[in-house]
Amino acid sequence: MSEEIYKQAKKNLIHGCEWVPGTGDFIKVRTELCTGCSACIRACFGNCFQLKDGKARIKTYETCCECGACWFVCPENAIDFSWPKGGTGIVMEHG
Ligand code: SF4
């Protein structure tokens, strides 16, 4: 992470973490594989998904803690998960 981005994040830290925009679409649902089972929605404590037309869709990335639970629980392997670009996404004060 660049020094400038780190300083910006640290200034606004809330409960030890901060969202830094610019991630790109680092989680994608392959709708052709999604059965709409909602396992990812139940697993996501960031409330990042919604079910639309019987398929899971990303609602927001801004509350994603990058835990990977959605990817892990999907029985259809319909979720592509990759880490956000460097210096973006969730920034933790510790860890
Ligand atoms: S867990 Fe997988 S199959 Fe189930 S709704 Fe989510 S993306 Fe679709």
Ligand code: SF4
């Ligand atoms: S990585 Fe975790 S917080 Fe982010 S969308 Fe998946 S389950 Fe939700």
